[in-house]
Amino acid sequence: MLKPKLEINQVTEKEQLNSVTKKITIYAPDIAAKAKAGQFVIFKVNEDSERIPLTISSWDQEKQTISHIFQEIGFSTMELGRLEVGQKIQNVAGPLGNASEIKNFGxxxxxxxxxxxxxxxxxxxxxxxxxxxxxxxxxxxxxxxxxxxxxxxxxxxxxxxxxxxxxxxxxxxxxxxxxxxxxxxxxxxxxxxxxxxxxxxxxxxxxxxxxxxxxxxxxxxxxxxxxxxxxxxxxxxxxxxxxxxxxxxxxxxxxxxxxxxxxxKSYCNEEKQVITPQVNGENCQCHGH
Ligand SMILES: Cc1cc2nc3c(=O)[nH]c(=O)nc-3n(C[C@H](O)[C@H](O)[C@H](O)COP(=O)(O)OP(=O)(O)OC[C@H]3O[C@@H](n4cnc5c(N)ncnc54)[C@H](O)[C@@H]3O)c2cc1C
Ligand code: FES
CATH class of the missing domain: 3.40.50.80 (Nucleotide-binding domain of ferredoxin-NADP reductase (FNR) module)
Structure with a gap:
């Protein structure tokens, strides 16, 4: 049987790594072809979503996919975490940023x-x-x-x-x-x-x-x-x-x-408000600094 054709930015895999961390894999041929260590993408999950940066944790040029590991600490990462395999992300911009400067240092x-x-x-x-x-x-x-x-x-x-x-x-x-x-x-x-x-x-x-x-x-x-x-x-x-x-x-x-x-810490109060009452703001990353 023929495999259904994947669409750009479609979630192909999703894994729960621990109670607060998820790994998501996305079909993104152009990004997978160019990605290098140290680079990131900016996600916009839906039309009305904010833009959030996430590092490209791994990529597979054969499968044409990129993977991201993220903690659900606020509104947007929770929104991303709710996506299921087969669903699509509205926009994925990347690869962004400079690649790590890697050579044989010793x-x-x-x-x-x-x-x-x-x-x-x-x-x-x-x-x-x-x-x-x-x-x-x-x-x-x-x-x-x-x-x-x-x-x-x-x-x-x-x-x-x-x-x-x-x-x-x-x-x-x-x-x-x-x-x-x-x-x-x-x-x-x-x-x-x-x-x-x-x-x-x-x-x-x-x-x-x-x-x-x-x-x-x-x-x-x-x-x-x-x-x-x-x-x-x-x-x-x-x-x-x-x-x-x-x-x-x-x-x-x-x-x-x-x-x-x-x-x-600039938007700490706004970030707390937007996820209340979901987690009552307790997980706001900025309180940890
Ligand atoms: C280059 C880069 C790579 C990153 N890679 C990863 C990654 O691989 N995995 C991961 O879990 N997180 C990563 N982050 C952090 C991630 O972008 C934030 O956790 C995310 O934007 C939080 O959004 P939120 O709405 O879920 O949480 P919010 O409640 O809105 O914010 C929680 C905290 O996240 C930070 N944050 C919020 N909005 C942004 C934003 N637009 N840009 C950057 N930081 C923000 C602030 O410190 C804030 O206090 C990366 C950030 C940068 C700049
Ligand atoms: S995110 Fe706008 S200048 Fe860097």
Whole structure:
């Protein structure tokens, strides 16, 4: 029997990775053909939806699909999470942003926290393919919230875990693990820090005295994703840059993280209101900063 023809932006697979995280795969031949590690797309689920950026976590050029891993933390991610296999997304713009600069650096440490693992995975994979020794440090609040553990293990030379409650790996933060590896005389030629801004800021502070080049993937609020609206402006080495077209990756030692964290809170009250009474605002990401 002939398979039904897929339509552009149709959901082909959907998977629940843990209680708060979903993976969605979409038929998007043009994006799948061009996608590179570090890039993202902007989704508009329905005609009236807002635009939200999500990293391309993996892509399959044969199946012509792209996959995204996301947490349902507010109105738009919940709207995306309600889509079922066969349904279509109104608009998917991408691939957007610059690809990660990957080459053989020597030894690379990839430090990822929470959902940042979905963003870090393609970067770690390409680092390995480029010949680097890859040391991965993964963190989450608790055991249940880790994602992509098998996938990361398959492309890393060493993997370390840290959980806030000690249910997986070392009790504490990914930054504690990094500090202990440096204390054990591990030498890193480059570090990638991908996760909540506060985590990336702490990692930058740890690597700075050792002059370990450190790249952070920034997640400011984005609207057009094309450098025109100014929503995603960040300050790098004292200069304004737009994360959507100049990033999303920047030299972590030059990022004004305080400003980024402050700006991410800009619409906190509106975001809370729009999902009330669904989750009563408790999951609003900005309260976690
Ligand atoms: C380049 C980039 C890549 C990203 N990749 C992923 C990913 O792979 N998986 C994932 O789960 N999340 C990712 N995010 C964050 C994701 O875009 C937000 O979680 C999402 O927009 C929240 O929308 P909401 O309506 O569900 O929640 P809301 O309740 O509206 O917002 C919750 C929080 O999400 C952030 N946010 C809200 N709107 C936007 C927006 N338009 N742009 C950016 N951040 C916003 C703010 O910090 C806000 O406080 C990425 C963000 C950027 C900038
Ligand atoms: S999202 Fe509009 S300038 Fe970057």
């Amino acid at each position: 030894t690379a440490v990839v430090v990822c926290g929470g959902l940042g693992t979905a963003v870090a995975y393609p970067v770690a994979k390409e680092l390995k393919e480029a010949g680097n020794k890859v040391i991965t440090i993964m963190g989450a609040r608790t055991k249940e919230l880790f994602i992509l553990e098998k996938e990361m293990a398959a492309i890393s030379d060493e993997v370390y875990f840290a959980s806030d409650d000690g249910t997986k790996g070392q009790k504490g933060f990914v930054s504690d693990v990094l500090k202990s590896l440096i204390a054990k005389n591990y030498t890193f030629n480059i570090a990638f820090a991908i996760g909540p801004p506060i985590m990336m800021s702490v990692i930058a502070d740890i690597t700075r005295p050792y002059s370990i080049k450190t790249i952070a993937s920034l997640n400011p609020i984005m609207v057009d994703g094309m450098g025109m609206c100014g929503a995603c402006r960040v300050t790098i080495a004292g200069k304004t840059q737009f994360a959507c077209v100049d990033g999303p990756e920047f030299d972590a030692h030059q990022v004004n993280f305080k400003e980024l964290i402050q700006r991410l």
